[in-house]
Amino acid sequence: MCFCFPSSTTVVTKQGVKRLDEIRPGDFILTLNKHQQQKWTKFYTWGHREKDLSADFLKITVVGGSEICISENHLLFVVDKENEHAKVAKMAGQLVIGDKLYHISSTRSVTMRSIVSIIPVQLSGAYAPFTMSGTFLGNNFLVACYASVNNFKLAHAVLAPLRFWTKSTVKKDAERPEGIHGYNLALMKMRESLPTSWQTMV
Template sequence: MSSLMFDLFVFILMNRITAGANAAVTYDSTCTCEQISTNACMTYTCVSIPQEPKCFPGSSQIALDDGSFKALSDIMIGDRVLVNKHNIHEPIIGFIHAKRNSIFDFLAIEIQSVAFNSSSTLMVSPNHLIFDFDSNNVRFAGYFRIGERVQVIHNNQIIPGEIISIQLTKQQGYYAPLTESGTIVVNGVLASNYATVSNHVLAHRIMSIYRWLIKLVATSTSSEQISWILEVM
């Protein structure tokens, strides 16, 4: 078994074993009343299903290589976007998943830049990975608390951005862009391309299979379409 295939096996195994401890999973519940008595429901049945990772809403702002910004909903495959503090811009090579229509729930994380006295709001799903400033670890967005700090990119350097509020918000569409490095800067905050699995390094290594395959197979320029390669994986 090749090293890459072994990693894939370990990845799947870890994802099954540690789902409860390591995944920031939220659920949608639907309840149906089975028996009503004096205007009160006496018996009901509820069904809960895990919410799919939604990553970022379409209104998220992405920095391009010409210094301008573009809403994530307008980003196309091939657009060169900022991915780290070294002013490196990489092309969007695909979308892990995307949905342009409908309204979805996100966390609205308001971030205060300590060094430059400016603030921004990152809207992200709870189970998406973003970078912690103090530990340099990558954590689920839903695990951050007020007072903790994330990595903000400003003038080609990483500066601390303190979380000053966390609220729920509803936004249109969701998108999970994919770059060669596995990172992207969204609303000034350094974020991973990945969600659901808590290990960014392992997820990036496994996704190298997909990145390699889409170089061999032409991908659609429409962010609405998820490659059949990724669906098979």
Template sequence: MLHMNRLGLPIILILFKLIFVTGAPPSPVKLVVNNPGSESSSDRSNNGVSPKSSAATASSSSSSCFSSDTFITLSNQKQIPIEQLRSADELLTTDGSIIFPTQMMIMLDKSKFSQAMFHTITTASGHNVSLTELHLIAIIKNDNTINYVPAKQIKIYDVVYVMSNDKLVSSIVTNVIREMKTGYYAPLTTSGTLFANGILTSCYANVHSHKVAHVAMSLLRFYHWLAQLLFINEPFGHQDMEGMHVVPKVMYELAQFLYPSALRFS
């Protein structure tokens, strides 16, 4: 069993390559870099976002994470710091109708001491969460369906789902600020979503579509399910080390190769 545990992750990464890589050359990806001497329209308007300090103009060192002061709700209603999440922990999430359990799979990226720029979103219900700018968060559209948008696009009066007194309710965004914080974490669950500080958020970032990102992780979820059947502990390897895990590195490489238009760079 230990032998399977050591081989499992390399095997799944090889499968990703064999299944998805076709040999076609990657499409060129255009990165837009703002002129340091000019102010972009987003900087001028800020979508109603106000900087908390002069550090707010700095760029984030990570673009897909929660701040280290985030608390996650487990299925037993216990709140734990995000840094304490471990593979197979049972968390809570929602599809917009009911609250149900989801399982922690892997910590995609983490750094306890690195600084990053966050958008801190506060709701009328008193909830708040800090996300890096390209991390997706769920908002409720006029037809009561869920749309996932980058944190930097959240505006005052947007409506989000929150968990209050163990019930799912909607709440209006009342404030959004940018602020530097120390420490960030990027957990991935089987549902691709979770409640962070009681607010429904996606586990994905740097993509245009939450649904596309979730489909792309299907093989990863299958491997996680298979590892549990085979009683493999830590199917994605030891996760106590700092930095980005090899899995998102491979997935990002494949996305650039096969579907670069799905990625979001700004």
């Protein structure tokens, strides 16, 4: 099972830096666009949220000491080894020492930091915010909103109906019950019904 991010993970909002357990649907949080420029993206619902859950994560540390904790099946972005001007999404469990992650420095400039350490840790809370862009900066690292799928573009596409529904309704999502979002659960059941060879492709 994928637990995404611990509660201590921070994001930059228009109201300042907040932990994931402090943000609410409707908040705007910082991310990067396709040109690695900073922009705001709207956080619209939780893909997964369980505040008291104790879960396993990978603590990834880069040159300079910055770190992020993330579940092994969750996507984040690395510099493409064949084209340093491009980024690719990889599951955290597939990362290796030397991979370069996109990171925002204290001066808010975009840097590429090489991984120096990957160790398993157990932490409290499980949070997976969904944003309109499908990305956000967690602990100042560029990460995706999606897990358990190898293809970021595909994952973002299948969430389009949920994004449309959220934009079309005035219903507040802040009090949604804890756990995995019903839309996510439905997608997981559909994926499990596919042949095993197909599941590895999505």
